[in-house]
Every structure is written in C-alpha cells, then in structure tokens.
Amino acid sequence: MSRAVEQTPANRFIDPKVLIKIQNLELVARTVVEGFVQGLHRSPYMGFSVDFASYRQYQPGDEIRRIDWNVFSRSDRLYIKLYEGETNTRVLVLLDVSGSMNYGSGEIKKIDYARILAACLTYFAHHQRDGVGLLTFDTDIRVHVPSSRRRGQLLTILSEIDRIQPSEQTEFRKPLRFLAEYLTRRGLIVLISDLYDEPDNIIAGLKALRAKGNDIIVFHIMDNFELTFPFEDMAQFEDMETKRKLHVIPEYLRKQYLMILNEHMERIRKELSGTRIDYCLMDTSKPLDMGLFTYLAARSKSV
C-alpha cells in the first residue's frame, strides 16, 4: 500500500494489489438510472441506445421513427427495433475530511485509509465508465467535483483527493442537505466517514438522499484504537477537532467508552439497514483490500 502511495500523485492511491482483487468482481449498481452512454450496467428499461436487443411488431402509438424500414422492405411488416438500455450510474464519493479523520494509531491515518478507499472506488467506477464525482466536507462542503465521465475526471478527482487537508469538525446535516437539494439524478452515493456526529443528523441526511432514490453505501472508517481503547496510562486526551483536552484515566473509562461507542455504531447500523443503506465498518488496522473485497462480494450477491 505504501508502495502505491509513492507513485505519481494522479494514481498514487491505486494499490495494484487492491485492484487485482477488485477487478475480478463487477461493480453492479443496484439501481439502474437513466443513462445514455454505453456501459456495463444492464438497464431494465428499453430505450434509445446503441445495443440491439430484439424486434417487436409495431403497435399503434409507437414512434414512427423507430420502425426498421429495412425489415419492412424485406418482409413488408412493420417492426420496431428494441435496444438494450446500457446506462452509466453516477457515483458520488462523499469523503469526510474533518479533523478526527486525521487520527491514526499506527502507520496509517484514517484519512489516508479513506483516501485510498475513495481513490479505489473512483478508479473502479471510472473504469466501469460510470460518472464519478467527489464531495469532501467537514462542517461545510470543501470540494465538490460533480459527477462526470469526462476523460480527465479521474485525474481531477484523484488530485483533489490528494490535496485533502483535514481540519474542522464534522457536521453531516449541512452537506447532506445540500446534496439532497443539489442531486437531481439518482445514483450511487458512497459516504466515507468516521461518523463522529450525532446519529440523528447522519441518519436524517442519509434518509433524505435515500428517499430520492439514491443508492448509498456507508464506509465507517475507524481506527483500531478507537474501537478497543487500549490506552493504559493516565493522559490528557486532546480532541483533534475541537482541541479540547480531557484528563483521562483509561482503565476507569474504557468500559464505558466502548459501551457508548458500540451503542452509537449499533444504532447507525440498525437505522441504515432499516432504510436499505449499506453499512460497512472499516478498521484501519485491517487490510483495505480485504474490506473492499468482502463488501463488494456481498454487494454483488445482493444484486
């Protein structure tokens, strides 16, 4: 993974090992949205497209321009050509760049992990000829690259990901409300965050997006230390977002901390599964590719 980071900025996050595993799978959007560019995603709708599907007899009401006149000249019957609607989905990666994402107990910080994950997904989606967009946020929207299939889109997004500097607190309500208003087309929204906000804010925003027909995947990025709280000695813990300090004797607080954390995660998981939003907890101490593989395998089965 570190070798990948040392590559050129544009594609530095694409770990070949990750890609090898992911390329064996197909990223299939659960929801087929309307599209007009050929892609790998099979559309349940017939429509204006380039791939021929079959013929059917003309029925009154059909558009005359869709009659295959060559067939008519040979058979003197009116048939209408049906094309397989191959559409692109629009994938929008929502990347949390709040200060808490800068935390990392080991070699890798959560933000690095999230970057790689975002890059992988972006690359992967781009490879599938999906329109890819990026939105980074903390308390507000920091960078917004609208989804597009343009040739240079991947590089644009990757370079934006590369420039990310975590700083502020997390605030889900505002960016999600913005998205709910802004996104007019349905698509796949991938939220990569440590979800350090009140569950109500997170869930309310995601539900609004889900209600508009978007498919949503939530990657919950957590450091292993956050999940296990293995600290021993008394210390001052400094909030990386608010810079607030707190004297903590870990041995006294560990139990209660883990209980509250688990409650938080459990509630999010429950609420999201209730609205058919996928939730995947990613432990930064675990290999990234394993996480993606597990998730996409499950995803592919579900389609």
Next chain:
Amino acid sequence: MSFLNPYLLFGSLALAVPVLIHLVRREKSEIIPFSSLMFLLKVPKRSIRQQKIKNLLLMALRLLILALLVGAFARPYMTQPANPVANANSNRGVVLLLDTSYSMRYGNNFDKLKSEAQRRIDSLRAGDRMALIAFNENASLVSRPTSDKNALKAALDTVEPSFEATRFYEAFALADRVLGEFAGDQRQLVIISDFQRNGWNRSSRESVIATDVKTETVNLAVKDWTNVGIDSVSVDQTSFTRTYSGRLIARVHNYSKDRPVEVPLSVTLNDKEVGRKPVTVSANSTALAEFTGFDLPLGFSKGRVRIDAQDPLKVDNEFLFVIERREKLKVLVVDAGKPKQSLYLRQAYTSTAELPFEVTIVTGSAVTPEEVGKHEVVIINDVPRLPDKVREKMDELRKTGQGQLIILGENAEIAWWNTYAKLPVKAIQRIFVPKDRGRPSVSLTTYDQNHSIFKPFKTSTRVALNSAQFFAYVNVEAKPGAAVLAKYEDGSAVIVESANADHGLLVFNSTLDSRWNDLPLKPSFLPLFHEIVRYLSRYNESRGWYALGEGIPVTAGLESVAAAVIDPKNERQTLGNLTAGQTKFFTPSLPGFHEIRVGPDTRMVAVNPPASEGNLDSMPPEDLLASVQRTQGESQRAGIFGNEEKDEYARRQMGWWYLLLIAFLACMAEIYIANRAYKTT
C-alpha cells in the same frame, strides 16, 4: 504540645512526595491527540467523580498514615500537665535569688535590690512560701522556705553586699534544690541582679532549673555605667635589698566604652606614700604605671595602690599588696682547700647582688660547729673527712631545718664517709669512666621531674641536664629509704636524698671544679644549684597578693604547730594544728591584709576583690534563663522526675502510641478501599 525528637518532623516532608509526584506527573502527563472526545465526554460524570473521590480518599489515607508515622516517631508529648487548672489554684513556692556580688555596690543598686525583695515578700499570699538565696561567688540559703513574712524580712536585713564576684550557676543549682521542696506548689523563681556578663560561664553547663518553674527577672543593671579600677599589681614579693630593685607595675582598667579618663595613681607602703603619677586610660582599655627604687624596711610591708577616680564603684579603686624584705640566705661551703675547688660554687651564688645568697667558704680542717650553726645551708664540697663534732652538729642542725649538701669526689675518703651512718648512700669506689666503663663519659639522663630541684628543667627546654659530661664519679649505692633523684645513663645514682626521717641532706657524687665533669661550665649548673640551695633552705616565695575566693596555702615547717589567721577586722580564725610539712588552704572572705601565723612564724598576705567584677557589662536576663532552664527533652534525658512526675510525663508522652494505633487503622481502611477499587476496575 511539643516533640522529643523534633528533627524527625522533617520526615513530614515525605508527605509532599506523593503530592509532588501527582503534580509533576500532571504537568508532564502525556498529551494524546485523539480523534474525538465525543464518546469520552459522554461517560457519566458520576462514575468519574466516584472514582476521583475514591482516589482522593486513598491518597488522603496514605498521607494520613505517613503523617501519623512521622508524628509517632517524633515522640509528641503534652507540655502542659494534665491538670493545669488544679495547679493554677494551688499555693506558690517562690525562691528569691539576691545578687550580693560587689558589683551591686555600684551606686544604690543594693538598696534597690533590698526594696524589690521587700516588695516581693509583701506580695506573698497566705499559704505561699518563699526562700531567700544570696549569691556571689558562692550561693547561700539566707532563709529556708517559709510563709512568715517577718522572718523573711529579718533574714533580708542580714543580707549585705559582699566583695566577691558573681557566679550564677551555683545560685541556680541551689535554687533548684530549694525549688524541689515546693512539690505540688506553683513554683516561681525570681532573680534580682545586675546580670553581669562575667557571672555566667557559658561553657558546657547543664541546665538546672526545671521546666515548670515560672521564672522572673528584676534587672538592676545600670545603662550608662562608668567604672575605673585597678586590675592587678605586679610586684616581686620578696626583696633581699633595702632598696626595692624590682618593678612594681599597676594596671588600671577603664571599663567605660566611650570616655577616656585621667586619674592620679599613688603607691603607699606602710601608709607612707612612695610614688604618685597620673595615669591616662583610653576608653575600654588599660594603662600601666610603674614604680621602683623605694626603700623597704625588714619584714613585711603593707602596700596600697590607689586611684582617685570619681566612679560609683569604689571597691576596685584600691589594690593591696605585700612586700617582704628578707636577709640573704647564708650558705657555708666547706672544701678541701684545693685551688679553684669552690670557685664555680661561689660564682653561682654571688655573681649578682640581687641573688638571695651570701656565701662563706672554709676548709674542712678549719670548720667549727659554731660556724656551721650560723648558716641556713651547708655545702660540704668534697672534703676527705670532717671533724666528728662538726658532723654531730650537722646531724643536730638538720633537725632544726638546716639543709646540707655533701659532695663526694676525688678528695673524699670513702672508707671514712662510709662510717657516717646518717649518710644516705654507701660509697663503693671511684669510677673513671673511660677506664672503667669503656666510654669517654656518661651523662645525667634520668631525674625525678616532680622534685623541686629540677623545676627549671621541667618548665624550660633551653637548659638540659644531659648536656654535661661526667668523666669520673664515686659509685654509690642508695641506702634503704633514701631517694635517688638523678641517675647517669649507666644507671648509677648522681643525687641521692636522705630518708624523710632525716630530712634535708643531699649527696652529689662528682666534683664541682670541672675536673671530673664539665657541669660547672654548662648553663644547667646555675639553676640546678640555686634550686638545690632554695630547696635545702626551704626558701619559699609567696605571692604579693591573692584574689578574694582564692585558696591561700598555709604550710607547717618541720614541726607540728598551730596555725591561725588574723583577718582585716582583727578577728582570729584558727586553722587547727598542722603536722610537719602539712599544707592547709585558707580562703579569705574579706579583702584586706591577713596575718597568717604558723607557730612562731608570721607572714602577711594581701587579699583583693576579684578584678573581673569591675566590668559591669550586663547580659540579657532572657539569655541567662534560656541557658539555665531545662527544656522538656533535657528534663527527660536527665531523668529528674519523682515517681509521680514520671507517671505524669509518661502519660504526656503516650501520644506516639495512639498515633501508631490510628496509623494501623488507617492502613486497614486503605487496604480495604484499595482492594475494592481494584476489584471494580
């Protein structure tokens, strides 16, 4: 409350250690950046507070245990008796210390002392008891503890200022004994004094006054005092000439710290002025005045040095001394008539006019018993033999105090001298050292250092007896009872003294003409033979004056005699019978001329008040009290408690036991709480 081992309280600094560790660790506690405190902040405060309280309780318990241990080891005790109220209501036992040293003669100090003492007696309540102690150089109980005010006042009337110096310690020691009689009472000690600094010797005195004695001081010290006095007079007590040829030096001390004085100083002898001169003394300094050349009558002369100073302390303005003019010691030298045989002896005794010796030389054949009887010391200088009558006369005269030195040398007929039964030695043979001993000479190496004839060699290293070489001598053997005073290096005797029963006979076994030895040419010759004659004549120089309080030796001669002292008030004080050679010490209580009568002999001594008392510089009474009053710790170490007191003090010191008990309970509590906290975590 106080502590027996207060230094151990420094151990309580250990209490700061856990607190310091807490603070230091708090200051340096690691700052761990953490993604968000969102969940940590949601941890209920109550549980944190509970934990904090538990921790604080644990810490407080541990600090308490530490403090209790430190306290227990410091051995706390109650300074107040268990029943102070009862004591407050009890009767008082007061000891009044009255300073009667001669410094109290300054101005009207002594009147003030008496009126203050009177006031104290008047202020006694019914049931109170008081004792009076007068102190100067010594302390004496003037009145035993009594409640009778009239008796106390009568006793106070007998108290007069003395001529003695101040010594506080003895006064406090006696006061402590008297205070011991006031058991159960509220004990009080009142000191009325001018608190002269000289009265307190600060070196290593143990404290004597008990801790519970309430002390009070009445300071009569005069602030701007002034005093000029005569410190001392240096005078040769004995003169052998009509005109006093020594020096009489009087030292005048101006104790004033800022004012120089000029005082006329006069010297009188037997009430006749023999010298007068003004003396200028700068502030806090001394000046000397020197006199000489005045005539002396035979016998003792009473001398006075006086200054006409206008200071309120008159006692030290006069200084007494005594000079005795004596006839010279008559020494008879009997020799064999050989040329230069007695040359060195004569020179030794008559080289200067100041020497107290008068020498007559005769030959052994010409000497008569009458001639021998006229002298105080007879030296038989190596004669072959003596007429029998002379020898018998000498035996007789020794009993009356005559001293005799017999020198046995080359002329002495050994056989004849061996027939002399009283001779303390038996002569054996003449020894010529090179021939008989195989060496060039022998030296006098061993001598009795405690004998008075060797006094100059004991005190000075300039003259040494072993520098003389002896080439020949008469080998002698000391008879039983005789004392060998000096020996040659080969162990044979040089000087032998007769037994005590036949006191006053010495034998020297080599010649004094430089033929058999070179002793007469050595510096040790003169002092040795001067001291021998002084010893044989029992010539004893006494001092010109003594200070009051000093012991004056009174020594009997050869016979048992009665001794007595006539003091300046012409009162006779007998010293009892003195056996031959016995010395008694007489301590005068008054300054002035004392006549000491030992049998038919009479001598005069002058006694002066101690000069140190003239310095009226005072010390803060608090300093003095701090030095003499015991602390609790000292009291305990000294073990100066009665049984009841011991129990009381033991009770007061039980604190450590309780502290250890509480510490033990606190330990139990700590273990319980710590275990519970551990299990909870």
